[in-house]
Amino acid sequence: MRKILLDSFTRGSLTEPAPAPDEAALAELAKKVDRAAQARLGRSLAIREVDAGSCNGCELEIHALSNAFYDIERFGLRFVASPRHADVLLVTGPVTKNMHEALLRTFNATPDPKWVVAVGGCAADGGIFKGSYACVGGVADAIPVDLHIPGCPPSPTALLKGLLALLEHVGGKG
Amino acid sequence: MSLIDSIPHKTAAPSHRPWPRVVVTDEGWQTAIDKLVAGRLTLLGLWGEVAAVHMALLDAVSNEIAVVSLECASGTFPSVANRHPPALRLERTIYDLFGLTPVGASDTRPWLEHYAWGKSHPLGKGGSREAAPYAFLPSEGEALHQIAVGPVHAGIIEPGHFRFTANGEHVVRLEQWLGYTHKGIDSLMQGASLEAAAKLASRTSGDSTAAYAFAFARAVEGARQVEVPRRALYLRAVMAELERLANHFGDIGAICNDASFAMMHAQTGVLRERCLRAADAAFGHRLMMDVIVPGGLARDITANGVAQVRALLAEIRKVFPRLINLYDNTASLQDRTVTTGIVKPEYARQFGVGGYVGRASGRAFDARRTIGYAPYDELSFEVPVLEAGDVNARVWIRIREIEQSVALIERILDRLPEGAIKVDIPASGGECEGMALTEAFRGDVLVWLRLDGDNRVQRCHLRDASWFQWPLLETAIEGNIVADFPLCNKSFNCSYSGADL
Numbered sequence: 001m002r003k004i005l006l007d008s009f010t011r012g013s014l015t016e017p018a019p020a021p022d023e024a025a026l027a028e029l030a031k032k033v034d035r036a037a038q039a040r041l042g043r044s045l046a047i048r049e050v051d052a053g054s055c056n057g058c059e060l061e062i063h064a065l066s067n068a069f070y071d072i073e074r075f076g077l078r079f080v081a082s083p084r085h086a087d088v089l090l091v092t093g094p095v096t097k098n099m100h101e102a103l104l105r106t107f108n109a110t111p112d113p114k115w116v117v118a119v120g121g122c123a124a125d126g127g128i129f130k131g132s133y134a135c136v137g138g139v140a141d142a143i144p145v146d147l148h149i150p151g152c153p154p155s156p157t158a159l160l161k162g163l164l165a166l167l168e169h170v171g172g173k174g
Numbered sequence: 175m176s177l178i179d180s181i182p183h184k185t186a187a188p189s190h191r192p193w194p195r196v197v198v199t200d201e202g203w204q205t206a207i208d209k210l211v212a213g214r215l216t217l218l219g220l221w222g223e224v225a226a227v228h229m230a231l232l233d234a235v236s237n238e239i240a241v242v243s244l245e246c247a248s249g250t251f252p253s254v255a256n257r258h259p260p261a262l263r264l265e266r267t268i269y270d271l272f273g274l275t276p277v278g279a280s281d282t283r284p285w286l287e288h289y290a291w292g293k294s295h296p297l298g299k300g301g302s303r304e305a306a307p308y309a310f311l312p313s314e315g316e317a318l319h320q321i322a323v324g325p326v327h328a329g330i331i332e333p334g335h336f337r338f339t340a341n342g343e344h345v346v347r348l349e350q351w352l353g354y355t356h357k358g359i360d361s362l363m364q365g366a367s368l369e370a371a372a373k374l375a376s377r378t379s380g381d382s383t384a385a386y387a388f389a390f391a392r393a394v395e396g397a398r399q400v401e402v403p404r405r406a407l408y409l410r411a412v413m414a415e416l417e418r419l420a421n422h423f424g425d426i427g428a429i430c431n432d433a434s435f436a437m438m439h440a441q442t443g444v445l446r447e448r449c450l451r452a453a454d455a456a457f458g459h460r461l462m463m464d465v466i467v468p469g470g471l472a473r474d475i476t477a478n479g480v481a482q483v484r485a486l487l488a489e490i491r492k493v494f495p496r497l498i499n500l501y502d503n504t505a506s507l508q509d510r511t512v513t514t515g516i517v518k519p520e521y522a523r524q525f526g527v528g529g530y531v532g533r534a535s536g537r538a539f540d541a542r543r544t545i546g547y548a549p550y551d552e553l554s555f556e557v558p559v560l561e562a563g564d565v566n567a568r569v570w571i572r573i574r575e576i577e578q579s580v581a582l583i584e585r586i587l588d589r590l591p592e593g594a595i596k597v598d599i600p601a602s603g604g605e606c607e608g609m610a611l612t613e614a615f616r617g618d619v620l621v622w623l624r625l626d627g628d629n630r631v632q633r634c635h636l637r638d639a640s641w642f643q644w645p646l647l648e649t650a651i652e653g654n655i656v657a658d659f660p661l662c663n664k665s666f667n668c669s670y671s672g673a674d675l
Contacts, residue, residue, distance in 0.1 A: 001437070002371060003499055003502070004437070004497075004500060005437075005442065005497055006376040014444060018337075048337070049330045050326060050675035051330075051331070051333050051355070052333075053333075053354070053355040053357055053617075053671075054332075054357075054380070054671065055377040055378065055379060055380035055383075055671045056332055056379060056380040056381055056669065056670070056671050057377065057381070057383065057461055057463070058380070059330050059331065059332065059380075059434050060380060060381060060424075061460070061462065062330050063330055063339050063424075064443075064447060064494070065267065066443070067443035067444060067447050068444050068447075069444070069447050070442060071582055071660055081328035081329070082328070083326075085342070090648055094357060095354070096356055096357055097288075097290035097291055097292075097353065098286075098290050098353055098354045098355070098356050098674075099325065099333055099354050099355065100290060101290070102325045102326050102333065102668050103355070106326050111275065119480075128362075128370070128374060128377060129357045129358070129359075130371055131362075132358035132361060132362055133291050133292070133293065133296045133361060134291055134296070134357055135358065136362075146557065153380065153461070153462065155460060165350025
């Protein structure tokens with residue numbers, strides 16, 4: 001164990017520089033985010049991830065945000081276990097009808113002010129599952145959405161760009 | 175006597191490939207169930223159509239495969255699950271989706287149906303069922319209490335409900351209630367073009383997207399008797415093994431993390447990320463989605479892809495042995511994984527459970543070896559098998575499989591054939607049926623499909639390894655403490671989306 005720790009210490013950091021916040025995301029947010037709410041949160045956001053019927057591809061890439069290369073916590077963004085502790089809901093999937101109620105309850109359990117970020121092609125409009133008897137469609141068909149991060153699945157860098165745009169905005173810079 | 179000859183049947187389907195499909199009477203259906211109960215056959219799959227049910231069977235000795243079909247003109251079929259429990263969730267799904275009633279079934283609770291679709295039996299007779307709260311199985315005794323978990327879980331994972339009944343710290347019963355991620359894939363498949371259907375198959379379980387695309391492509395190619403260029407076959411295996419590496423690294427770290435050993439999680443997380451980056455550099459997508467298509471590949475490996483993958487393998491060979499030592503020599507970690515969450519070998523056999531869950535409990539089944547398909551039939555590799563059946567054994571199977579996959583990819587790259595990467599799928603020859611089994615990181619994926627004369631999908635059924643793994647997780651946790659559930663669960667890492675469809 002000591003050798004691995006020593007190696008990690010001496011080899012230098014794997015963590016990469018932050019990407020620039022996504023321009024399109026900044027534009028989408030500019031229309032929506034309330035300035036009064038911005039002041040209250042500063043540069044720190046707690047994120048609750050909700051899988052509303054995704055194939056699990058988006059979850060894999062959201063997980064990757066916590067690895068040594070992306071190290072999402074350095075930006076003040078962290079994943080929390082309960083919607084009660086969350087400022088942001090990160091929602092994936094075409095909102096299956098079987099998850100619809102659970103998503104609504106999670107949204108209602110999240111205190112204001114809150115933001116909803118729809119992640120991936122399915123969360124945008126149902127994606128390839130659009131029109132199924134078992135799906136509601138995009139996340140916006142179930143709860144109000146502040147930001148979309150496209151991709152199937154979006155890469156960790158794309159996710160980070162979108163979330164940094166949100167952070168800039170909430171921090172009052174946007 | 176061949177598998178098919180031992181089951182009384184009326185007719186054989188003329189264009190079902192590569193294995194035979196026969197239409198049986200009630201007598202033949204019962205004979206098949208008898209053989210399942212006796213352990214001479216293993217259930218590979220059970221799925222419905224509007225007026226028929228199909229059962230895919232594997233001979234436990236000769237490894238022959240066949241499909242038996244029963245016509246259900248009156249909307250009923252004799253229950254398989256009543257005598258052979260591994261069929262239970264599949265059978266409940268057939269009733270939920272098609273409305274075909276299993277006669278004699280003792281558990282008729284809905285499975286995928288949560289009364290939210292606006293209609294019942296969406297692929298069959300339609301209509302509506304009276305909604306009722308889900309009736310969990312009872313547990314009786316003094317001092318028992320229940321813990322309800324999900325569908326929204328604390329971590330970044332898929333949704334599902336777990337109902338624990340515990341006596342103090344000890345789990346007396348775990349019952350799963352899934353179906354939350356049901357997207358209606360079977361329905362969307364009907365009438366889909368090959369291109370659209372391949373995309374759906376690739377998104378059945380995102381962590382196994384290459385394996386699903388591989389299985390779907392092979393089922394189509396089998397049905398249409400298409401020979402795929404050798405370069406494409408070899409590159410498919412590179413992708414399948416990269417996917418296995420990435421997932422096994424992720425799982426080993428996540429299992430250790432659930433025992434609060436975060437260092438391993440951090441280290442394997444780096445290796446997983448390197449796998450995905452190599453995949454991105456070589457095939458243009460981190461998860462390698464939509465690269466494997468019917469007929470071959472959508473695109474070739476990039477110019478520097480081979481070098482990138484070789485660099486990845488060198489890094490794994492350098493770093494991973496130290497991590498294996500770390501796992502093996504950390505007593506506090508071993509204390510959590512050894513003898514925790516044991517899957518009994520007899521259950522592994524009865525459920526025909528695949529992947530590391532089966533191979534950690536003495537079931538030496540690996541579709542790459544047991545069934546054999548290109549290019550694995552030309553490559554040498556070992557299939558590790560252990561008997562202990564605990565979390566530790568499932569970790570070790572993954573460790574050994576990582577070593578095998580590294581060696582396999584090296585061998586494939588050394589002999590990578592030149593040439594074309596795709597052929598067209600001819601839309602001639604009328605209606606045809608195909609089936610394929612492919613070894614995903616988690617276990618065998620079964621794809622069965624019927625194409626019409628224009629190569630549109632009439633019916634496609636995708637069966638994830640999780641169907642037979644989830645029920646064994648319920649048995650593995652029994653008698654363990656509640657705090658060990660995350661460890662057990664991660665050591666299985668079953669798919670929700672893959673089994674909810």
